[in-house]
Amino acid sequence: MKFKINRLRLVEELANVSRAISSKATIPVLTGIKLALNQHELTLIGSDTDISIESILSSDNEKLNLQIERTGSIVLPTRLLNEVVRKLPTDTVEIEVNDQFLATITSGQAVFQINGVDGAQYPLLPDIQTNQRLKLPTMFFKQMVHQTIFAASNQETRPVLTGIHLTFDEHSMTAVATDSHRMGLRQIPLEIPTDFDHSVALNVPKKTLLELTRIVEDEQDLYLAISDQQVIFTVDHLTIYSRLIEGAYPDTSRFVPENYTTTITIDAPEFLNAVDRAGLLAHEAKNNNIQLNVEGNAAYLSVQGNEVGHVEEELKAQKIEGEPIKISFNPDYMKDALKAFTQGTVELRLTSAVRPLVLVPVFSTEVPHSQLIQLLTPIRTH
Amino acid sequence: MKFKINRLRLVEELANVSRAISSKATIPVLTGIKLALNQHELTLIGSDTDISIESILSSDNEKLNLQIERTGSIVLPTRLLNEVVRKLPTDTVEIEVNDQFLATITSGQAVFQINGVDGAQYPLLPDIQTNQRLKLPTMFFKQMVHQTIFAASNQETRPVLTGIHLTFDEHSMTAVATDSHRMGLRQIPLEIPTDFDHSVALNVPKKTLLELTRIVEDEQDLYLAISDQQVIFTVDHLTIYSRLIEGAYPDTSRFVPENYTTTITIDAPEFLNAVDRAGLLAHEAKNNNIQLNVEGNAAYLSVQGNEVGHVEEELKAQKIEGEPIKISFNPDYMKDALKAFTQGTVELRLTSAVRPLVLVPVFSTEVPHSQLIQLLTPIRTH
Numbered sequence: 003m004k005f006k007i008n009r010l011r012l013v014e015e016l017a018n019v020s021r022a023i024s025s026k027a028t029i030p031v032l033t034g035i036k037l038a039l040n041q042h043e044l045t046l047i048g049s050d051t052d053i054s055i056e057s058i059l060s061s062d063n064e065k066l067n068l069q070i071e072r073t074g075s076i077v078l079p080t081r082l083l084n085e086v087v088r089k090l091p092t093d094t095v096e097i098e099v100n101d102q103f104l105a106t107i108t109s110g111q112a113v114f115q116i117n118g119v120d121g122a123q124y125p126l127l128p129d130i131q132t133n134q135r136l137k138l139p140t141m142f143f144k145q146m147v148h149q150t151i152f153a154a155s156n157q158e159t160r161p162v163l164t165g166i167h168l169t170f171d172e173h174s175m176t177a178v179a180t181d182s183h184r185m186g187l188r189q190i191p192l193e194i195p196t197d198f199d200h201s202v203a204l205n206v207p208k209k210t211l212l213e214l215t216r217i218v219e220d221e222q223d224l225y226l227a228i229s230d231q232q233v234i235f236t237v238d239h240l241t242i243y244s245r246l247i248e249g250a251y252p253d254t255s256r257f258v259p260e261n262y263t264t265t266i267t268i269d270a271p272e273f274l275n276a277v278d279r280a281g282l283l284a285h286e287a288k289n290n291n292i293q294l295n296v297e298g299n300a301a302y303l304s305v306q307g308n309e310v311g312h313v314e315e316e317l318k319a320q321k322i323e324g325e326p327i328k329i330s331f332n333p334d335y336m337k338d339a340l341k342a343f344t345q346g347t348v349e350l351r352l353t354s355a356v357r358p359l360v361l362v363p364v365f366s367t368e369v370p371h372s373q374l375i376q377l378l379t380p381i382r383t384h
Numbered sequence: 385m386k387f388k389i390n391r392l393r394l395v396e397e398l399a400n401v402s403r404a405i406s407s408k409a410t411i412p413v414l415t416g417i418k419l420a421l422n423q424h425e426l427t428l429i430g431s432d433t434d435i436s437i438e439s440i441l442s443s444d445n446e447k448l449n450l451q452i453e454r455t456g457s458i459v460l461p462t463r464l465l466n467e468v469v470r471k472l473p474t475d476t477v478e479i480e481v482n483d484q485f486l487a488t489i490t491s492g493q494a495v496f497q498i499n500g501v502d503g504a505q506y507p508l509l510p511d512i513q514t515n516q517r518l519k520l521p522t523m524f525f526k527q528m529v530h531q532t533i534f535a536a537s538n539q540e541t542r543p544v545l546t547g548i549h550l551t552f553d554e555h556s557m558t559a560v561a562t563d564s565h566r567m568g569l570r571q572i573p574l575e576i577p578t579d580f581d582h583s584v585a586l587n588v589p590k591k592t593l594l595e596l597t598r599i600v601e602d603e604q605d606l607y608l609a610i611s612d613q614q615v616i617f618t619v620d621h622l623t624i625y626s627r628l629i630e631g632a633y634p635d636t637s638r639f640v641p642e643n644y645t646t647t648i649t650i651d652a653p654e655f656l657n658a659v660d661r662a663g664l665l666a667h668e669a670k671n672n673n674i675q676l677n678v679e680g681n682a683a684y685l686s687v688q689g690n691e692v693g694h695v696e697e698e699l700k701a702q703k704i705e706g707e708p709i710k711i712s713f714n715p716d717y718m719k720d721a722l723k724a725f726t727q728g729t730v731e732l733r734l735t736s737a738v739r740p741l742v743l744v745p746v747f748s749t750e751v752p753h754s755q756l757i758q759l760l761t762p763i764r765t766h
């Protein structure tokens with residue numbers, strides 16, 4: 003194979019497909035990036051078997067300045083290829099591969115020769131034929147991922163909890179993540195096409211959604227397709243293939259208490275800063291927790307005496323209603339949950355010292371088919 | 385003790401003195417910051433015994449808004465104090481210390497109580513009385529440190545090589561650093577006061593000079609004083625005390641060859657980029673080295689075949705003169721040396737494959753009493 007291409011465009015696209023590649027890859031060929039060249043396009047692929055990212059670069063795209071001279075395919079070492087192309091001296095790079103899969107990479111006076119592997123040794127991507135396909139609202143979708151992903155589990159003991167659970171109804175899509183200590187739920191409005199079976203439920207690995215949000219720009223069109231045990235996201239010339247996590251997701255609807263006895267309405271950043279401050283002393287103690295104490299019209303955060311010290315702060319709430327209560331929570335989980343509300347006002351809903359703390363937004367106007375709930379399990383203290 | 389102060393100014397000053405404090409401090413009191421308050425000023429001190437930084441904040445400085453109510457002193461835990469003050473909610477912070485050395489830190493609704501230690505337990509700073517004092521040209525001095533410090537050794541086997549060696553003559557100051565594989569030398573012009581004994585030579589620890597360059601701004605006045613085994617730098621309201629490293633520094637003047645047979649004149653960033661590129665493959669090999677090959681009017685960098693690949697690049701030199709030569713060097717050391725020349729043109733001077741490579745700047749106009757030399761020991765290959 004032999005081609006020339008704009009160097010900076012190639013740097014970008016190599017970075018995109020490299021996102022799929024794991025530094026811990028155990029299958030040797032997956033430590034590399036596959037470059038496959040046909041008469042019309044250059045295809046780059048990176049994969050860790052769970053997730054594969056494919057970038058198709060067409061010779062019709064003038065910005066790429068892609069000149070194809072001889073077709074073929076090769077796998078080249080990821081880090082070295084990225085760094086070499088990034089550091090080459092001119093705007094154009096030429097890559098020529100001989101019969102022994104030695105790639106000669108030329109740019110200006112610099113000539114690199116790097117040993118590669120036959121592209122035929124690289125696993126094939128699934129051939130997706132499906133009608134289960136819909137267009138996603140890109141900005142809402144990215145928001146949804148950011149507002150839930152932190153609540154997913156990092157522990158492989160219950161694999162299904164390491165993913166985000168996506169469900170659909172006629173007018174919306176909902177994401178839920180939980181590590182069993184906390185839960186984030188976000189529903190976004192979305193018109194479901196009539197030929198899309200909206201009874202489907204997907205457990206998508208965290209990494210897939212995280213890398214996707216890093217790749218897709220707000221103004222780009224984003225599509226989702228489902229086929230067998232795969233979910234496929236498409237954005238412009240990039241396709242992200244991901245396995246789904248098997249297993250039944252817990253019924254999270256029963257986690258959220260239906261009634262509550264105490265509510266605190268407060269500016270989210272104000273609350274976040276107060277939790278962040280008190281957290282400084284909570285982190286110094288063995289049991290990392292903050293106590294919230296509601297008495298009449300006042301609410302206090304405190305961390306009780308440990309060797310290092312003690313802190314107390316009255317919350318600047320907009321409204322406090324209901325019964326007095328004392329409840330303890332993990333400051334780091336509360337900070338994660340509050341960050342999901344960005345600049346808005348939140349309502350903190352409490353029932354008892356042993357029932358979950360629930361955070362919901364206080365909107366000036368309601369968006370239909372939209373919902374955000376953050377839930378924390380309290381810490382039981384004596 | 386009891387005082388109020390502008391919170392953001394206190395954040396800055398705590399950060400300044402914290403630079404001296406080691407996270408590995410073994411003497412408990414040195415894990416903290418000392419705050420000492422007299423009728424007129426608040427003094428903050430951080431130290432790791434080798435280096436101590438003192439910040440004196442005067443009640444006359446209106447920007448500080450320092451209001452002193454009751455004198456006294458305390459030592460408070462560094463990280464916690466820094467973070468608490470940084471995260472407090474209002475522009476003013478009040479610190480009150482009781483007889484049990486419990487500090488109450490108040491800002492708006494937030495009240496922290498942090499256990500401290502009696503300030504009397506903190507080691508005293510040396511009381512410096514000396515005429516060995518001079519004003520340094522701040523920008524030149526910072527340049528000098530950056531152009532030599534990377535060549536100092538990280539290994540404690542020869543402590544004297546872990547420092548920078550400072551010497552003086554009537555019109556200049558010279559810094560030398562070497563780890564015995566390479567050497568950086570910079571001389572800067574400087575008028576020495578008549579009462580300053582310029583026969584003095586100082587081995588200053590790397591950390592002292594590194595932290596000093598981070599603290600001092602180009603436009604600030606910087607003073608150096610010498611007393612017993614201490615060097616003292618003063619900048620505005622900050623004083624940096626540092627021990628000196630004992631021991632005889634090697635005579636580095638004999639390191640630099642007097643004659644050379646081959647010279648290459650080249651743009652420093654151009655050369656740096658070529659070394660950086662070839663270094664990518666040198667790093668993949670066991671013996672991290674690049675070969676430079678001068679033949680007639682051309683010079684080539686190359687890394688010879690290893691498992692991963694091979695690279696060759698012709699240097700875009702402005703002038704190549706002298707004998708043909710093949711010589712190998714460590715690309716990382718060469719990159720460090722070339723970075724010392726920033727945007728200029730350099731002359732690379734070569735004698736033989738086993739004699740040092742020398743880099744000097746090619747100036748359009750010479751600055752008197754100014755000199756820059758970078759030297760690398762070649763790598764012997766077969």
